[in-house]
Each structure stands twice: as structure tokens, then as C-alpha cells.
Amino acid sequence: MKWIAQYGAYPVIVLGSAWGNVCLMEAGMGVLLSTYLPVTIGSLLIIWLEWQMPYRASWKPSTKEVIEDSAFLALVHVLWPKFLAMGVVYLVFDTWNGRDWPVARWWPREWPVPLQAVMMVLIVDGSRYWLHRLSHEWEPLWRFHAVHHSPHRLYTLNVGRFHPVDKGLQFLLDSFPFLVMGVPPAVLSLYFVFYAVNGFFQHSNVDVKLGWLNYLMSGPELHRWHHSMWSRESNTNYGNHLIIWDWLFGTRYLPADREVETLGLLNRQYPSGFLQQMAAPFHAGLDQAAR
Ligand SMILES: [Zn+2]
Secondary structure, three states: OHHHHHHHHHHHHHHHHHHHHHHHHOOOOOOHHHHHHHHHHHHHHHHHHHHEEEEOOOOOOOHHHHHHHHEEEHHHHHHHHHHHHHHHHHHHHHHHOOHHHHHHOOOOOOOOOHHHHHHHHHHHHHHHHHHHHHHOOOOHHHHHOOOOOOOOOOHHHHHHHOOOOHHHHHHHHHHHHHHHHHOOOOHHHHHHHHHHHHHHHHHEEEOOOOHHHHHHHHHHHHHHHEEOOOHHHHHHOOOOOOOHHHHOOOOOOOOOOOOOOOOOOOOOOOOOOHHHHHHHHOOOOOOOHHH
């Protein structure tokens, strides 16, 4: 029974949320409900699984962590990109007449919605692979990205812990081009459901197994290594949704004979509060162990 839950939970919840989105859109429920209802149900199921079959009992978050991560999730992960998107829509379409730009005709709107969403996932993941890799390998970007790597344990809500500068750079690649190209709302909605539910799963403390899907998807088994304290282990598995780009560029890492050990940054006293983490990137070397 546990075997079925371990191998079934990830594909059932990810595909079920995407399928729910398509059905709700087709039933005329509107973009808002069709997007957030499957994301809410999907994320609640993942959180429930964390209690039922945790990967590490010691990764259970404290109340303080839940409050901090909820603040990051609401302000940086949800509201900040919405604010940026509103700014882009206002500037590009209302101020600069973006609907007449040649780029606005590039997107294949006539394709079936799921196919357009798959294309969006492939393009986003290809570009974000390099941003993510650069954010680990180039110190000025790492300072901002280090905020995301600061937790000492992984659980569902960690997905939202990003510095707004890091999140803004991601927005430039995963949202801005698609808004300018006028990608239909149904495609953006389906993409978002997949992005959100997979993101929650990736960071979750659920003892799921992906099997052969570990060669296609960037799920929790691969992503745990990405949060290792040791850079030789964490400078791997950069894929946001898919692992194919890591595979292609030689950064996929999933040892079969051991489990990940310590997570987080070398500086075990790196600040964890919301406001302190806003300022943390402006202190050089703060992520490093005290010398
Ligand atoms: Zn990273």
C-alpha cells in the first residue's frame, strides 16, 4: 500500500491539478477560480502527505518557520510577481502600444492549450536553467539566491522563500516574454497550476518516489540535493520543472547509494527573519562559515 502511495502521489497530484484546471476552464469557471482552486487542493494534499509519510521526521517546521515562510509566500511569491505583471501590462500594452509589436504575433495561439503549456514549460525551463546556474556560480547573484537556500530543512512552504531581486530576475524570463507575446490566459493558467503544484512538491518533505520520472521531472528526490549545504552537491539539479536541461548540460545529480545530509548555507547563523533576509544579500560573504 505504501509503495502505491509513494510512486502514485506525485503523478496523480500534479496531473490531477492540471486536469482540474483544464476542466474548470472549459466549464467557464473563469481564470481565477480555475487557477487557484486546483493549486489550493494540490498544495493541501501535499501538506497532508507530509504528515502521513514524511521523508525526514526532523524536517517538521517550527511555528516560527511556518509564519516566516507564509510571509515570503504571500508577499514575494504571489503578490510581487502580480505587481510586476500589472506594471508590464500597463507599460507594454497601454503606454507603448505593444499589441502592434511583431512579437505579439509569434505565439502559436491556434495550438491546443495543453500543447502551448508544454511549449511554455520547455522554453521557461531552458532559460531559467541558465539563470539558476549563474545564480549559484556568480557571486553577485548568489548573494540574492542564497536566501532561498538558507533553510536547514525542506517542507512545502519553502518554495516561496526568495529575495524579491531573485524573484524579479525569474519574472523577466518566466513571465515577461509570455505576457509581451500575448499568450492566452488559459495557457498561462495551466502553466501556473503546473508550476505551483510542482514547486510545492519539489520542496516538500514527502517520502515520494518518482522512478523513471526522475529523468524527466525535477521532483523532490532530485531537488533535495540542490539544497545540500555542500556546493559540490547543491550546484546541481537546476531545473525548475524539468530535469532534461541538467541532463543535457551534465548537472543532473542523484546518487543511488546515499541520502542527502545537512541542508542550508555554510553560515549556520545566517539570519532567517523576513526583514533581515531582505538586507542579507548586501553583506558580502554572509552565507559563508565564520573564519
Ligand atoms: Zn538554487
